[in-house]
Amino acid sequence: MARSGTDPSPPLPVLILGGGVAGLLAAWHLRRRGVAAQVWEAGDAPGGWVRTLPWAGGGAELGPQSLAWRPGDAADRLLRALDLPFDEVPRRPRWAALDGRLVPVPAHGGAFLASPLLSPAGRLRMLAGLLWPRSPREGENLAAWTRRRFGAEAAERLLPLAARGLFATDAQRLDAEALRRPRAQQVRPPDGMGALAAALAQSADLRLGLRARRIEPVTGGWRVSGDGHEATAERVILALPAFEAAGLLADLAPSASATLGEIPYASVETWHSRHAPGTAVDGGHGFLVHPREGSDLLGCTVLHDGIPGLRLRSFLPLGTRPWSAVDAALRRWIPDLGDASASLRLEAPQALAAPPPGQAARLARILGALPPGLDWVAAARFGQGLGSLMAGLETWSEG
Numbered sequence: 511m512a513r514s515g516t517d518p519s520p521p522l523p524v525l526i527l528g529g530g531v532a533g534l535l536a537a538w539h540l541r542r543r544g545v546a547a548q549v550w551e552a553g554d555a556p557g558g559w560v561r562t563l564p565w566a567g568g569g570a571e572l573g574p575q576s577l578a579w580r581p582g583d584a585a586d587r588l589l590r591a592l593d594l595p596f597d598e599v600p601r602r603p604r605w606a607a608l609d610g611r612l613v614p615v616p617a618h619g620g621a622f623l624a625s626p627l628l629s630p631a632g633r634l635r636m637l638a639g640l641l642w643p644r645s646p647r648e649g650e651n652l653a654a655w656t657r658r659r660f661g662a663e664a665a666e667r668l669l670p671l672a673a674r675g676l677f678a679t680d681a682q683r684l685d686a687e688a689l690r691r692p693r694a695q696q697v698r699p700p701d702g703m704g705a706l707a708a709a710l711a712q713s714a715d716l717r718l719g720l721r722a723r724r725i726e727p728v729t730g731g732w733r734v735s736g737d738g739h740e741a742t743a744e745r746v747i748l749a750l751p752a753f754e755a756a757g758l759l760a761d762l763a764p765s766a767s768a769t770l771g772e773i774p775y776a777s778v779e780t781w782h783s784r785h786a787p788g789t790a791v792d793g794g795h796g797f798l799v800h801p802r803e804g805s806d807l808l809g810c811t812v813l814h815d816g817i818p819g820l821r822l823r824s825f826l827p828l829g830t831r832p833w834s835a836v837d838a839a840l841r842r843w844i845p846d847l848g849d850a851s852a853s854l855r856l857e858a859p860q861a862l863a864a865p866p867p868g869q870a871a872r873l874a875r876i877l878g879a880l881p882p883g884l885d886w887v888a889a890a891r892f893g894q895g896l897g898s899l900m901a902g903l904e905t906w907s908e909g
């Protein structure tokens with residue numbers, strides 16, 4: 511149990527607030543370096559958004575279904591060190607819902623040059639952007655930079671699909687670097703992403719159901735309290751979404767807190783559904799819906815986890831719609847979709863960090879304004895995707 515009240519025992523070397531993947535990873539890296547860290551997690555299970563719930567004879571992911579991976583990269587090193595089995599997710603056909611139909615999306619960047627998603631002139635313009643790359647300007651948004659580098663067609667027809675699909679927002683609101691990552695293979699543990707959280711949690715000194723509510727400076731460190739518990743620590747690492755870290759730092763580090771508060775998070779809901787097989791999307795990965803189609807539906811993934819039948823996962827902005835509304839939105843793109851034999855709605859409020867223009871300077875301001883002995887690690891610091899989080903925290907642990 512966490513120490514309470516007037517407990518005179520020596521301070522913890524490190525206390526990590528948040529038992530999502532960022533907090534568990536930070537603890538894991540520290541432990542490998544011989545540093546003991548205790549982790550406080552407000553919820554009743556480790557992993558944050560990385561959690562697999564049992565559903566309809568299989569699993570339903572609360573958050574990501576897979577993570578970006580390359581042989582020898584940080585994700586590969588981590589999965590192997592954890593001795594966690596994982597499968598490569600086969601590349602399957604994917605589509606864009608655009609101009610009232612499902613248009614095939616090329617599997618590789620260069621293949622866009624032959625894609626019906628762009629006109630011949632638009633493809634040439636994109637080729638010019640590949641051959642003569644331009645760097646983003648200070649504070650430039652992703653839509654403006656894409657337009658400057660790849661032309662108007664790429665900015666208007668391709669980019670909104672990725673911005674909505676990955677960040678549930680518009681490209682005008684995103685930092686120019688938000689999408690700058692090398693394309694990689696995806697992998698997942700056979701039993702679902704929850705196995706990753708469980709493997710990380712196994713070796714952690716993890717306290718569940720403990721929400722930190724206050725951090726105060728004390729001689730030689732910090733006192734953290736919440737829900738009737740209290741602990742002192744030489745270092746405190748906030749492995750929390752930016753808005754949660756902002757709240758805890760409001761009195762201690764007002765400037766860092768205000769800057770953290772500038773980072774917006776998108777809220778989505780996901781619907782898992784099971785149908786009879788035999789539709790046009792059966793063997794594919796799924797599709798993203800272009801915002802100009804005027805649909806609430808952001809995208810839909812086809813799950814291939816060995817369970818018979820067609821399993822879909824549909825993404826929408828968080829709302830209060832019934833399954834019938836989701837079903838109708840899906841049928842526009844999958845007219846031969848059979849009735850769902852089961853459906854499940856999962857909420858993900860404020861789950862997806864959407865870094866606004868000027869994010870690198872913002873991060874520097876946040877980290878520069880934190881008092882010594884306090885740190886912030888979260889997906890919003892290291893870039894979109896669990897692969898970026900793994901790479902970022904590996905580098906962080908070496909610092």
Ligand SMILES: Cc1cc2nc3c(=O)[nH]c(=O)nc-3n(C[C@H](O)[C@H](O)[C@H](O)COP(=O)(O)OP(=O)(O)OC[C@H]3O[C@@H](n4cnc5c(N)ncnc54)[C@H](O)[C@@H]3O)c2cc1C
Pocket residue numbers: 527528529530531532533550551552553556557558559560572573574575576577578720721722723749750751754778780858861862887888889890894895896897
């Ligand atoms: C539907 C969905 C789909 C996604 N798809 C992908 C994808 O395809 N690829 C990808 O890479 N990423 C994806 N993500 C994003 C990814 O899940 C997150 O970026 C990542 O899990 C964030 O990890 P984190 O540890 O930084 O934060 P979180 O998972 O938010 O963990 C923070 C933890 O801190 C706890 N906490 C909060 N406040 C306190 C407090 N005061 N004291 C103690 N504990 C506290 C919370 O309970 C939580 O467990 C998706 C997310 C969602 C929701």
